[in-house]
Amino acid sequence: MLTKQNRLTKRGSFTFVYSKGQRSHAQLFNLVFVQGKNLRIGFSVPNKIGKATTRNLLKRRLRAICRKLVPDIKPAQMVFTAKAGAEELSFREVEKTVKYLLQKAKLLN
Numbered sequence: 001m002l003t004k005q006n007r008l009t010k011r012g013s014f015t016f017v018y019s020k021g022q023r024s025h026a027q028l029f030n031l032v033f034v035q036g037k038n039l040r041i042g043f044s045v046p047n048k049i050g051k052a053t054t055r056n057l058l059k060r061r062l063r064a065i066c067r068k069l070v071p072d073i074k075p076a077q078m079v080f081t082a083k084a085g086a087e088e089l090s091f092r093e094v095e096k097t098v099k100y101l102l103q104k105a106k107l108l109n
Contacts, residue, residue, distance in 0.1 A: 008042030024105040028086040031101040033078035044081040054087050065095045074107045
C-alpha cells in the first residue's frame with residue numbers, strides 16, 4: 001500500500017491531473033502527470049478490464065510496483081490508466097511497462 005501522503009484519491013485531484021497534465025502512452029497503459037512539489041499517484045482501471053476482482057488485482061500490482069519506486073520518482077501528481085488487455089500481463093511485464101512510462105516521461109531520478 002502506498003503511504004497516505006503519496007496517494008491521489010479525490011475526484012478533483014484526478015480531474016486536475018487529466019485537464020492540466022502531460023501524457024505518456026504505452027501499449028496497455030497511459031500515464032498522465034503534472035510536475036509539482038509532492039509525489040501523489042492514482043490509478044484508474046475501467047470496467048472494460050473485467051470484473052471487480054480482476055480490476056483490483058491489477059490495481060494492487062500497480063500499487064506494489066509504485067511503492068518500490070517511490071524513492072526514485074520525481075515529485076509530481078500522476079495517474080496510471082489501464083487499457084483492455086492489461087489484465088493478462090504478468091507482474092514483471094506490468095513492472096517493465098510502468099518503468100518504461102516513467103522513463104519516457106522523465107520522472108525517474
